[in-house]
Amino acid sequence: MSAEISEKFDLKTLFHQYRRGSHKDYDLFLNILSDLQTKSEDLRVYLRTIKDNVTELSREFEDLVAVLLKLDWASRDVCVVREYQSLLLGLVCAHTYYLRASLRMLVKYFSPPIVKSDTEEVSDEIRQRQEAVFLNVHMVLKAILDSVPMSSTILMPLLHDLFPYIGKPVFVQECFVRNLLQITTYLPNGRQKILELITDRMLKLDVRAPRQNIQESEGDEEDMEEDIVFDIDIEQDLTRDLDNRDGSIYDKKCSDKPMTHREANILDVCMQLTLTYISNVCYSKGECDWEATKKLYREMLLVFDRLILPTHASCHVQFILFYLCSTKTPICEGFIDYLWKKVQNPNTESVFRQAAVGYIGSLLARAMFVPVSTVTACLDLMCQWVHLYLDSTSEDVVNADVNHHGPFYCVCQAIFYVFVFRSKEIFETKKGHKWAESLNFQRIVTSRLNPLRICLPVIVKTFSSITRMHQLAFCDTIIERNKRCILPVTSNGLGSSSVVTTLDSYFPFDPYLLNRSGRFIIPLYREYQGCIEEDQELSNDEDDFLPDESPSTVEPQSVSLGKTPTDFLHYGISPGFKHVQDIT
Amino acid sequence: MNYNVISFKEAEEIMKSKDHSQFEKVNKCKRVIFHPRFLGNTRKGIEEALKSERNLVSEEFGGALIAYNNIRIQQAMGLIVDPYIHFDIVADFIVFNPTVGSTLTGVVHRVFKNHVSLLVYGIFNVSIRKSELNEDQLMEGNEVEFKVERIYVNNRILSMHGSLWSEEGSWEKKKTKRKSHIKFTDEPTAEEDSNLAVEGMEVDADIQRENGVTENASFNGLDETSEDVKMTADETLPRKRKKSEKKKKKKSKKENI
Numbered sequence: 101m102s103a104e105i106s107e108k109f110d111l112k113t114l115f116h117q118y119r120r121g122s123h124k125d126y127d128l129f130l131n132i133l134s135d136l137q138t139k140s141e142d143l144r145v146y147l148r149t150i151k152d153n154v155t156e157l158s159r160e161f162e163d164l165v166a167v168l169l170k171l172d173w174a175s176r177d178v179c180v181v182r183e184y185q186s187l188l189l190g191l192v193c194a195h196t197y198y199l200r201a202s203l204r205m206l207v208k209y210f211s212p213p214i215v216k217s218d219t220e221e222v223s224d225e226i227r228q229r230q231e232a233v234f235l236n237v238h239m240v241l242k243a244i245l246d247s248v249p250m251s252s253t254i255l256m257p258l259l260h261d262l263f264p265y266i267g268k269p270v271f272v273q274e275c276f277v278r279n280l281l282q283i284t285t286y287l288p289n290g291r292q293k294i295l296e297l298i299t300d301r302m303l304k305l306d307v308r309a310p311r312q313n314i315q316e317s318e319g320d321e322e323d324m325e326e327d328i329v330f331d332i333d334i335e336q337d338l339t340r341d342l343d344n345r346d347g348s349i350y351d352k353k354c355s356d357k358p359m360t361h362r363e364a365n366i367l368d369v370c371m372q373l374t375l376t377y378i379s380n381v382c383y384s385k386g387e388c389d390w391e392a393t394k395k396l397y398r399e400m401l402l403v404f405d406r407l408i409l410p411t412h413a414s415c416h417v418q419f420i421l422f423y424l425c426s427t428k429t430p431i432c433e434g435f436i437d438y439l440w441k442k443v444q445n446p447n448t449e450s451v452f453r454q455a456a457v458g459y460i461g462s463l464l465a466r467a468m469f470v471p472v473s474t475v476t477a478c479l480d481l482m483c484q485w486v487h488l489y490l491d492s493t494s495e496d497v498v499n500a501d502v503n504h505h506g507p508f509y510c511v512c513q514a515i516f517y518v519f520v521f522r523s524k525e526i527f528e529t530k531k532g533h534k535w536a537e538s539l540n541f542q543r544i545v546t547s548r549l550n551p552l553r554i555c556l557p558v559i560v561k562t563f564s565s566i567t568r569m570h571q572l573a574f575c576d577t578i579i580e581r582n583k584r585c586i587l588p589v590t591s592n593g594l595g596s597s598s599v600v601t602t603l604d605s606y607f608p609f610d611p612y613l614l615n616r617s618g619r620f621i622i623p624l625y626r627e628y629q630g631c632i633e634e635d636q637e638l639s640n641d642e643d644d645f646l647p648d649e650s651p652s653t654v655e656p657q658s659v660s661l662g663k664t665p666t667d668f669l670h671y672g673i674s675p676g677f678k679h680v681q682d683i684t
Numbered sequence: 685m686n687y688n689v690i691s692f693k694e695a696e697e698i699m700k701s702k703d704h705s706q707f708e709k710v711n712k713c714k715r716v717i718f719h720p721r722f723l724g725n726t727r728k729g730i731e732e733a734l735k736s737e738r739n740l741v742s743e744e745f746g747g748a749l750i751a752y753n754n755i756r757i758q759q760a761m762g763l764i765v766d767p768y769i770h771f772d773i774v775a776d777f778i779v780f781n782p783t784v785g786s787t788l789t790g791v792v793h794r795v796f797k798n799h800v801s802l803l804v805y806g807i808f809n810v811s812i813r814k815s816e817l818n819e820d821q822l823m824e825g826n827e828v829e830f831k832v833e834r835i836y837v838n839n840r841i842l843s844m845h846g847s848l849w850s851e852e853g854s855w856e857k858k859k860t861k862r863k864s865h866i867k868f869t870d871e872p873t874a875e876e877d878s879n880l881a882v883e884g885m886e887v888d889a890d891i892q893r894e895n896g897v898t899e900n901a902s903f904n905g906l907d908e909t910s911e912d913v914k915m916t917a918d919e920t921l922p923r924k925r926k927k928s929e930k931k932k933k934k935k936s937k938k939e940n941i
């Protein structure tokens with residue numbers, strides 16, 4: 101081989117011959133190049149010679165370029181890799197019409213080839229090898245983006261097209277997402293689109309992994325563990341069980357175990373990558389980088405507006421915004437401000453207004469980093485708006501019509517929800533009680549629009565108990581009256597009688613269920629602390645029949661204000677579906 | 685994105701300051717198509733649509749759209765062609781429309797063994813072959829004047845192959861041209877001088893191309909032949925070229941975009 105090289109490897113003569121018509125040597129050369137057995141040293145010499153003659157590689161020698169682009173160069177020796185990188189750069193600069201093909205080849209490298217099946221863990225060795233490959237590809241991609249400024253217009257659609265299919269193994273998708281985030285380091289103007297791409301994929305995974313399914317799959321695992329535990333000693337296990345439930349669920353949430361549910365697992369990995377990326381951008385050396393954070397927030401807000409807000413029932417992706425808001429207070433306030441503007445604007449579609457108010461309520465209630473001052477300010481705003489609304493709607497509104505007054509009911513529900521969660525802190529502040537009185541809850545609950553009828557029963561009950569305790573409003577009579585009134589309410593027009601009795605509620609920041617990415621969120625998250633008095637009275641009777649129910653003391657891990665420990669789904673239930681407990 | 689965005693004012697200034705900017709100002713009617721997302725916001729939709737066309741070659745302009753200004757919407761209502769919305773607008777457009785043989789200025793961006801890559805206005809890539817003579821001019825960061833040899837459009841991205849003017853002396857275009865004219869010809873000078881500058885440039889191209897190995901592709905011919913041309917200039921070549929000039933000129937015009 102080496103004899104051949106020194107002897108007659110003259111690319112120029114090869115080209116010359118080709119032009120004259122004799123293709124034999126040329127084809128032979130192409131075959132040698134595409135042969136996998138060719139030694140690295142030989143390959144290096146060939147590549148170097150081609151590099152020196154790169155100006156010749158016009159349209160005439162397209163096949164040679166095609167063979168070059170099909171070479172598996174990134175996983176080869178360093179010397180070959182270096183030669184190839186400079187060759188590719190020279191090629192793209194000299195003959196820019198090969199740009200798209202080259203970029204396509206590079207982007208394809210971002211998804212690793214599938215060797216093993218999905219269920220097996222990817223070994224460290226493979227990971228390291230792939231890391232080296234990715235590094236090589238990124239180096240040359242960065243150089244090309246620098247040399248040919250217009251290449252970014254071609255790169256973006258390619259990234260979109262070559263995104264691995266959602267059914268592919270975790271490792272493939274994980275690598276691609278990681279590489280995408282890597283690109284943003286040297287292509288900052290492309291970050292917006294790349295974040296959109298990644299969020300789009302995460303949303304697709306998110307809607308395939310609803311809360312219920314995740315809990316079922318994870319719950320199965322728990323049950324399996326419990327069975328084993330039960331075998332040993334029953335009495336001890338019961339108490340240990342409770343301890344496990346109380347304490348280690350917190351730990352379990354932050355474990356490094358992969359999730360059982362397939363889409364949730366991939367989503368978990370992607371969320372972890374994204375949240376790590378965000379924390380790297382926002383925090384440098386432990387301090388918050390304000391300019392970078394602002395920029396990232398603006399880009400994420402666009403993504404939120406276009407993708408996340410319109411998505412129905414996404415459970416986890418919105419926590420990206422949750423995490424971003426935790427970086428600095430102005431960002432949190434900016435976010436709430438943006439949402440509130442959406443709610444107030446009567447030209448926004450009703451669904452979006454309701455979703456936006458859901459976000460405000462959930463954020464104020466669940467975020468540890470939102471100070472009481474912000475909460476009181478927002479409650480002030482919302483109550484003000486509600487009172488204005490009540491003033492402007494005529495007093496002879498006969499029925500509580502969800503379709504017409506959807507945003508109004510959602511805002512009321514948000515007020516109640518936030519108040520329930522943060523009442524303790526509010527009353528601890530100076531003049532907290534007086535301020536709460538100034539909100540004038542009594543007028544809201546006794547209005548003809550009757551929000552207590554429409555809002556979720558759990559929230560209504562807890563709210564009424566708190567207000568009764570602090571004498572802010574007296575809701576019991578209204579609630580009783582509502583219970584008695586079981587006539588269906590039909591909405592005007594649209595022909596059919598659509599019976600709508602409860603609000604289609606959405607609480608975006610319900611507890612986070614993903615394992616690995618949870619460690620970003622859990623420290624910032626507030627669980628419900630407080631007792632649900634009404635339910636205690638009821639559940640006393642049921643204790644005999646339902647021994648599985650743990651004592652109804654404070655359960656810090658309880659998701660909503662649900663009555664049973666596993667009744668996490670209360671908020672997500674579609675209207676009309678009644679629980680056994682409801683009919684009492 | 686990463687690329688340079690030239691505003692309308694900047695583009696106008698470039699047009700005024702340089703006589704070979706290859707910018708053209710056109711006032712044209714254009715049909716703009718945008719996404720229904722901008723339904724309430726026509727202006728924004730039109731701007732977004734035009735923004736996405738920037739620096740890309742489009743047939744209706746015959747070149748790359750650089751900047752636009754004075755957008756006037758022609759209709760009160762647009763046409764919905766499911767699902768996109770079509771609007772007719774009239775605006776001032778500045779288009780980059782180089783022709784083969786024209787001169788341009790670029791900044792050397794990357795230097796390789798046998799060629800260099802220039803950027804024109806920080807947007808368009810040009811590749812120029814190196815030789816011992818022009819090597820010292822083609823250092824990274826230098827601003828270089830070159831002649832356009834070929835223009836390629838691929839995926840709407842414009843790129844060019846160019847060559848430097850004569851290798852010696854200063855860069856004042858007219859001087860060098862005259863110099864080369866004087867060098868090549870004794871007799872036909874008068875006739876050549878009377879031709880327009882553009883034609884003169886094409887003459888050079890033709891001569892050099894003639895002496896190249898092939899008509900196609902490689903710039904093989906260019907650098908090597910510059911010396912040959914000087915040597916043979918005083919001989920019969922120029923006269924012969926006169927007749928075949930016209931044929932070649934037609935050919936070179938066809939080789940434009």
